[in-house]
Amino acid sequence: MVITPQRNIVSRTWGTSVGKKSVIAVTGAIFLLYVTAHMLGNLKVFFGIESFDAYAQHLREIGEAIVGYEGVLWIARVVLLSSLVLHMWAAFSLWYKAKRARPVGYQHRQRWEGSYAARTMRWGGVIIALFLVWHILDLTTGTVNPLPGESSAYTKLVASFDRWYVSLFYILAVVALGFHIRHGLWSAIQTFGANSAMKQNALKTFAFVVAAVITIGFAVVPLAVMTGLVR
Amino acid sequence: MKLTLRIWRQASPEAKGKMQKYVLDDVEPDMSFLEMLDVLNEKLVIDGKDPVSFDHDCREGICGSCGMVINGNAHGPQQYTTTCQLHMRHFDDGDTIDIEPWRARAFPVVKDLVVDRSALDEIIKSGGYISVNTGSAPEAHAIPVDKVSADDAFDAATCIGCGACVAACPNGSSMLFTAAKVTHLGLLPQGQPERQSRAVNMLTRQDELDFGGCTNVGACHEVCPKGIPLATIAQLNHDVLGATLTGARSD
Amino acid sequence: MSELQQEPTAVQGEGRYVLGDPIADTRAPDSPVADRWSDRKFSAKLVNPANRRKMSVLVVGTGLAGAAAAATLGEAGYHVKSFCYQDSPRRAHSIAAQGGINAAKNYRYDGDSVHRLFYDTVKGGDFRSRESNVHRLAEVSLNIIDQCVAQGVPFAREYSGLLDTRSFGGTQVSRTFYARGQTGQQLLLGAYQALERQVHAGTVEVHPRTEMLDLIVVDGKARGIVTRNLFTGAIDTHLADVVILCSGGYGNVYYLSTNAKGSNVTAAWRAHKRGALFANPCYTQIHPTCIPVSGEYQSKLTLMSESLRNDGRVWVPKERGDDRDPNSIPEDERDYYLERQYPSFGNLVPRDIASRAAKNMCDAEHGVGPGGLGVYLDFSDAIERLGRPAVEAKYGNLFEMYERITGDDPYEVPMRIYPAIHYTMGGLWVDYDLRSTIPGLFVGGEANFSDHGANRLGASALMQGLSDGYFVLPTTVADYLAAGPFDEVPQDHPAVQEAVDSTRARIDKLLSANGHRTVDSFHRELGQLVWDQCGMARSKEGLEKALDRIPSLREEFWRDVKIVGTGDGFNQSLEKANRVADFMELAELMCLDALHREESCGGHFRVEHQTEDGEAQRDDDNFSYVAAWEYTGDNQRPVLHKEDLEFSYVHPTQRSYK
């Protein structure tokens, strides 16, 4: 085979569809770690206002000696934000390629081959993104929260979920996230090349369980607020 | 059986096509799908009308020539079955059947249900082989292959190059086809020297050829008449990422 | 054809043909049979690598023979163009072969050897093939397996990691290499990949969907072909120093066969009409275990591996026209006719015998299924004896295929089977170098007549295709090219123009007939006629009937065929019509060949020539020759040239399977 000058690793990765896909997978894995931690943190609401607010405060203080107050939080924000940009950029680029690849569609729409979750990655992702914007405006910056910005995290959360439509939107978004993870986690494993005919079913089950745990873990918070369990 | 067929008719690559309705009232359940179309075509010719063009050759599910999207399913409703092996007993009297060509930018329509799949040959050309000249082979038993690898390689090697995977893929990707060849050769000891460059070259060519990128949807596997496993795509990814990280050279 | 030129000596066969000069295979060395191929390789002239690029080769066909030849000549550095009618070279009909490929590797240490494979093949061919060719085939079989393994062909393996083999087609040694039930597919993909590698390297240009419609002969040498681009309808010429035909067999003359729908004789037949002799056209092989016809609409027949006869029992109802459900026919009302007639071989008698016996049963109205054209192949005993899981492990995929096609479950209801045409041993005459009688025209694979005599053994066609393609043609074509490159043929050479014009005229004629019948209806009628009179059993009377009917059918075809559409663009009816037109001519020569061969041998069974218990009776004194026919003009008497066969190593004996 003809040998041509090597390109650098970034262009080698970005240059192929598999490269783009692994960008999605790596950033998706970062989100997944974050989301898991976030969910565990959220569950602190069940231990009362002090526990939850202390956790929120602690997040700001870890590693203060080295990176300063809110340092780790900011690093996490930067990493997450740049991951999000990469994740979406790569996803849209594959989406565009897919649109180009089939200029004329079928008259008889196809039955859904492959799972529902797999088919809804793109629109599901868009829903999650919209949700994220709202979520940050609500609980991080407080812009759309009924309470003033300096209120405690716990009270902001309860105030927000006290509105049934907010809880409903939140739950729908987490379900969308669950679907996204259900296919995404398996897909990421496949993208990293770790799938095999023998492991396939086990891996799919694993992804399903993770997705279910995360969905439930998030959804119980608004449910608890609505049912008055958390006040 | 009486059937209503709605078939994509398109006179030439440039022409505008449309679905055209035909009614057939003497369809036998034991006919194959293509024999049903033969019967339609005989009638059309006698009436002086242009018969429906469709690709076919072996009519036993191995050459990969045939293929149409039947009621939205590539190769029709029966799993692990090419269009030529599909029989009319899987339909009911009175059914309406929609028949369309494979749809993909990489597979332009030639006429009616016939598309040009030469893009698949292009992918093989870019590296889907082991570079060994005739006469230079070592004695066959000098290369033992463990049975598990041999069997897995075989499963991947059964791809017939029909293109149904592309037709069904929401991304219009030929990933399963490419992965089948990468896996077949990559699992065998003979295929090791070119393993990474083969994977990168074939994938790069596929990307250039107007195919979409794989996002692991899995529709390909469901329509594949040979049941090529999705795990082949994992192996392709593995080999490509390995090459990306180690900087294996490619052309 | 200078070597053959002489006045026809005598009109023969009731005025149907003329006896011409004998011919000889002039290129096999005179040495002992085991040395001939190495001697020939050594005497073959070589071409300087620097000159190879300037020499061009056309290879028609991308089956095992064509793809292997094109790839190998490409590797050597020649400028190769390869053609097939399918949309990809990978789809050539070789893809459909199931069973396996023979090679005398003797990995089992069961007494196999090159000599034994040679012996079995000559004997299997019923002593109507050439010893020199067959010996070379057996020798080269060793290299084929090595080559294919190196290419990554996933042959079946044992737990040791070494290659598995099985015994096939009644041989006593286990020498058949296989890749599940898809050996042809895997071998062809190997050759196809080698071909694509050369396309990438720039030595080979592939022209898919391009059908050869004529051969261009300039100054007595084959110098090019006329093709039709099936996408655009364009008629083009391709000129070169050498032309190789590997265009497959002509089994589709019977309309229903196990061949792919597009398989055709056109390339070979046009070469025949341009002067190449056609040898032994009546040698065709019937396969006993195919899925029977289910109705008038039937478009092709599907073969099921013969291995089914290892455990299945063949029977028909004793009573004529008995149409009861097979499971309700009691044991004593069944006739296990193979076991009855051939007690020692039973259900395992060779292909031709099993086929003929089934035909006899159906002729005597014992047949079952639609039209009474079928016999039962029953696994209930095997299921009882071995258990369903064991039967499933062995035959599961075949049972599945059967059920997919017929809708019947063979675990519950006996299969129905019927013989179908499967392979054609006849083909263009070639010498030891695979040269036809037109200099510069080589023929390989099923398209030539060379290695199988009157009957081909199972798993030997794949071997021959690859032997011709990878090993023989590259050597002998180079030897021919060593005298080249030849003077360039100008596009406007009268011979080129004449070939193009006649191709165009023929297409116009087909399109302008605008009659009342479809191409398929003519093809079906022709097929039925040839099947009835020149199929499993042939008689003087039947053949004469066919010879009377074929010319009038042909005339009707040209007058009354209806093709919709034009020649400029994709037109599948036109493609078919072109092929059927040639089958109409070939069919006549087949019947004539069958009529003139007053003996039974291999696949050619003349009812007048059988032993008392119905076995084929050869006549070595009068018919130990290859019948090579020369075309002399439309509706003219062909000339028969005989090539005498000599057997110095394997002595002719009569077969017996009682």
Ligand SMILES: Cc1cc2nc3c(=O)[nH]c(=O)nc-3n(C[C@H](O)[C@H](O)[C@H](O)COP(=O)(O)OP(=O)(O)OC[C@H]3O[C@@H](n4cnc5c(N)ncnc54)[C@H](O)[C@@H]3O)c2cc1C
């Ligand atoms: C169902 C089946 C099962 C078989 N199983 C076995 C088996 O187990 N073992 C075995 O040894 N043999 C088997 N055989 C026989 C064997 O497969 C064939 O004899 C062999 O593959 C022929 O190879 P080939 O290269 O000569 O031609 P083919 O593979 O038939 O290729 C012919 C090529 O010529 C091209 N062509 C034809 N006409 C034209 C034209 N006019 N212009 C341009 N191109 C043209 C075609 O496109 C094609 O590429 C089987 C055959 C059948 C039908």
Ligand code: HEM
């Ligand atoms: C916290 C939230 C998120 C998590 C945990 C997450 C996780 C993942 C994972 C693991 C994958 C699979 C990667 C692969 O297929 O290899 C994935 C794919 C995807 N993600 Fe996300 N993601 C998140 C947010 C988003 C957002 C906001 C979008 C917005 C557009 C998005 C769009 C997509 C798309 C379209 C894919 C499929 C890519 C493709 O294969 O086409 N995701 N995600």
Ligand code: SF4
């Ligand atoms: S992978 Fe399956 S669907 Fe795709 S070309 Fe191969 S056989 Fe057809």
Ligand code: FES
């Ligand atoms: S016609 Fe060959 S696979 Fe269907």
